[in-house]
Amino acid sequence: MRKDEPLLELETDKVTVEIPSPATGKLTEILKQPTEEVEPGQILARVRIAEATAAGTAEPKRTAAAAAAQPAATSESSEILSPAVKRLINEHALSAHELKGSGRNGRITVQDVERHLEQKPAAAAGAPAPGDADATAKMRRPPGIAGLAADGRRVPHGAVRKRVAEHMTRSLAQAPHVTTLFEADLTRVQAHRARHAPEYERQGIRLTLTAYFVAACAKALLAHPSVNATFHEDALELHPDANIGVGTALGDEGLIVPVIHQAQHLSLAQLAARLGQLVGAARTGRLAPQDVRGGTFTISNHGVGGSLLAAPIVINQPQVAILGVGKVERRVCVIDAPDGEAIGVRTMCYLTLTIDHRAIDAFQANGFLEHVVKTLESWSES
Secondary structure, three states: OOOOOEEEEEEOOOOEEEEEOOOOEEEEEEOOOOOOOOOOOOOOEEEEEHHHHHOOOOOOOOOHHHHHHOOOOOOOHHHOOOHHHHHHHHHOOOOHHHOOOOOHHHOOOHHHHHHHHHHOOOOOOOOOOOOOHHHHHHHHOOOOEOOEOOOOOEOOOOHHHHHHHHHHHHHHHHOOEEEEEEEEEOHHHHHHHHHHHHHHHHOOOOOOHHHHHHHHHHHHHHHOHHHOEEEOOOOEEEOOOOOEEEOEEOHHHOEEOOEEOOHHHOOHHHHHHHHHHHHHHHHOOOOOHHHHOOOOEEEEOHHHHOOOOOOOOOOOOOEOEEEEEOOOEEEEEEEEEOOEEEEEEEEEEEEEEEEEOOOOOHHHHHHHHHHHHHHHHOOOOO
């Protein structure tokens, strides 16, 4: 094992952090087992440095626990799998020995697994062996709910799910949640997106509606600083930058909130590019610690799953507000016309703002949400 080569990984409630080897040598002992809690300052593993080994220093006998934690394959580095890779391998019933790693020192990456799955014949993927009635029966069972598999077995919560549960419970217990509801006409936003999406695509940027919501919120947060704040018992701390987090689902594991820092200084193209990078990193377990720190406001785009309205959405404390974005759909509406009123089809969605009522009142909440709606509805179509 070489210096700075990934030695092991620590999974926090938000990100997975690689711990590099402090020196070139041989990994002789891992002192922590999978799922075991780790405290700051604890020793995680022991590496016998190459100089000592070359000098003939006797290698200490490994304990059974350490030996069990060691990779059994000849290519040690390729067997150190990230949580994202392990998840994909388990979901598709693969073996690490089937995969060829393209990462550093032959390490298997998420892209290696995805490439293998694309090349694997569809008919063979997950198909039961002939005559395997039990496997066929399992495939026909309805999917299990979170925490309970289809056959009734209990599935332990992962670190992310545990921390999400603790955070949500604490937030609801500490802060009185109140929700205000507005409706937004996104017809002009959709026209702009339709006109510019191909151009963005050529630059490698996916222009999503979420980028527009981030841009509108960044402007509104500067105009309504009490919404871009942290509540303290003796004061309301107002933040100078709009550091906007976007809730990102991780399937059954829970959710994570990567943060776009200083969103008020970024153009729509820059917001869309950064959003794509963060969401992609979140879903492949590649977020860095700084990607989830320092958020001052959060957007929950629950509408992508078909939800029209969700209230209250639990506040991502210590923030004081969270925006909920419902499903975008075409609706028949009464619209203003040159000769009065008319019936027309518009692109609409519901927007909610859930606030910590200790910090914000309805006046500030409505003012902020009205600002967001006006920004979206007046978006230049050119």
